[in-house]
Structures are given as structure tokens and as C-alpha cells.
Amino acid sequence: QVQLVESGGGVVQPGRSLRLTCAASGFTFSTYALHWVRQAPGKGLEWMAVISYDGSSKYYADSVKGRFTISRDNSKNTLYLQMNSLRFEDTAVYYCARDPSNSGDYYMDVWGKGTTVTVSS
Amino acid sequence: DIQMTQSPSTLSASVGDRVTITCRASQSISSWLAWYQQKPGKAPKLLIYKASNLESGVPSRFSGSGSGTEFTLTISSLQPADFATYYCQLYNSYPLTFGGGTKVEIK
Numbered sequence: 001q002v003q004l005v006e007s008g009g010g011v012v013q014p015g016r017s018l019r020l021t022c023a024a025s026g027f028t029f030s031t032y033a034l035h036w037v038r039q040a041p042g043k044g045l046e047w048m049a050v051i052s053y054d055g056s057s058k059y060y061a062d063s064v065k066g067r068f069t070i071s072r073d074n075s076k077n078t079l080y081l082q083m084n085s086l087r088f089e090d091t092a093v094y095y096c097a098r099d100p101s102n103s104g105d106y107y108m109d110v111w112g113k114g115t116t117v118t119v120s121s
Numbered sequence: 122d123i124q125m126t127q128s129p130s131t132l133s134a135s136v137g138d139r140v141t142i143t144c145r146a147s148q149s150i151s152s153w154l155a156w157y158q159q160k161p162g163k164a165p166k167l168l169i170y171k172a173s174n175l176e177s178g179v180p181s182r183f184s185g186s187g188s189g190t191e192f193t194l195t196i197s198s199l200q201p202a203d204f205a206t207y208y209c210q211l212y213n214s215y216p217l218t219f220g221g222g223t224k225v226e227i228k
Binding site: 035037044045046047050059061062095105106107108109111112113114 | 155157159163164165166167170176208210212213214215216217218219220221222
């Protein structure tokens with residue numbers, strides 16, 4: 001079945017880096033755009049970043065632009081989020097999600113279960 | 122950036138009630154709106170896309186309407202499984218933006 005599985009979360013100190021991974025299965029990974037969306041404890045959903053099907057286009061929320069980098073490896077059916085210069089306010093559950101388009105400016109029709117990132121000193 | 126405002130933020134209702142949630146955009150977004158349901162500790166689930174299109178497998182008691190700046194999600198007869206938080210999301214324009222959410226609680 002169609003599945004997205006995030007990993008790589010954990011506890012990290014402010015200013016440090018972390019890389020999240022999202023492994024996909026059950027669909028033709030290379031034909032879909034993919035998003036990262038996060039949710040801080042007790043808060044709503046916040047869109048972070050999107051990458052087009054072939055990795056040629058990427059867009060970011062202002063809150064992470066210049067610190068986070070989205071990438072993908074279509075040969076491994078895997079999406080990544082490199083998070084640098086982490087801040088306390090980056091503490092959240094991070095979800096990867098599939099976009100039904102290949103460009104990435106649509107909605108999210110498949111979601112992973114999320115991975116938790118805690119930024120703490 | 123386009124802002125999305127949901128109301129109410131919390132709604133108390135009983136099983137069988139008709140429930141309506143509103144999402145307003147700060148400028149016209151045509152019909153580029155999706156609705157999601159999220160239960161505690163779970164990932165969001167897509168309910169509606171392009172304002173009024175029901176995602177496959179979603180019960181028909183859910184419906185969406187609206188265009189331009191005002192949109193509604195309606196649950197025709199609230200069921201126990203429907204107590205959750207609902208989010209709207211604009212698309213076709215970056216940044217993709219979610220509304221603040223509406224928590225539907227048991228009255």
C-alpha cells in the first residue's frame with residue numbers, strides 16, 4: 001500500500017543540525033512532488049518546504065529559508081530534510097506528505113506518521 | 122502572503138448534529154482549498170480538495186463549498202469518529218498555508 005515513513009528525529013541542542021528521512025513505498029515516487037509539514041506541540045499545521053518530482057524546483061516557508069534544505073533521491077525512493085542552525089521553536093512533529101501533482105503546488109493526499117524533533121539545551 | 126482564518130476555533134456538538142466550519146482567505150484563491158481531519162497523535166487525513174471534491178473513501182456526510190475568499194466544511198450528521206480537529210489549506214500559491222484549525226468537541 002501507499003506509505004511514507006519518516007525517521008531521523010530526536011533531541012538536539014540549539015544551533016546543531018539534524019537530517020530527517022522519509023522512505024516511500026507503494027507508488028511511483030519519481031512522479032510526485034513531496035512536502036514537509038510540521039506541527040509544534042499543541043499547535044496547528046505549518047507547511048515547511050516542497051520539492052518537485054525531479055528535484056528541480058524547491059520552495060520554503062520563510063521561517064526555515066536558508067536553514068533547512070529539502071532534497072530527494074528518486075533512485076532510493078527517499079525524501080530528506082536537512083535542518084541546520086536549529087532553534088527552540090523548531091521543536092515539532094515533522095511529517096512528509098505526498099502532493100498529487102508533480103510540481104508541488106497542490107494539497108497533500110498521503111501523509112507519514114511523523115517524526116519528533118526536540119530542540120533542547 | 123495569503124492568510125487563512127478558520128472559525129470557530131472550537132465547536133461543541135452532539136452526535137447527529139449538522140456542523141459547519143468556515144475558512145476565509147485574505148484574498149481570492151478561486152477554489153484552491155483543501156480540508157483535512159486530524160485526530161490526536163495522528164497524521165492529518167485529506168477530506169476535500171478543490172473546495173468541494175470529496176477524497177476517495179471519505180464518507181459522504183462530509184461536504185465542502187465556497188470559492189473566492191469564503192469556504193465551508195459541513196458534516197451533515199456528526200458521528201463519534203468525527204470528533205477531531207479540522208484544518209483548511211490553500212494551495213496553488215506559495216507559501217501553502219493552513220488555517221489555524223477547528224476542534225470539534227463532544228457537547
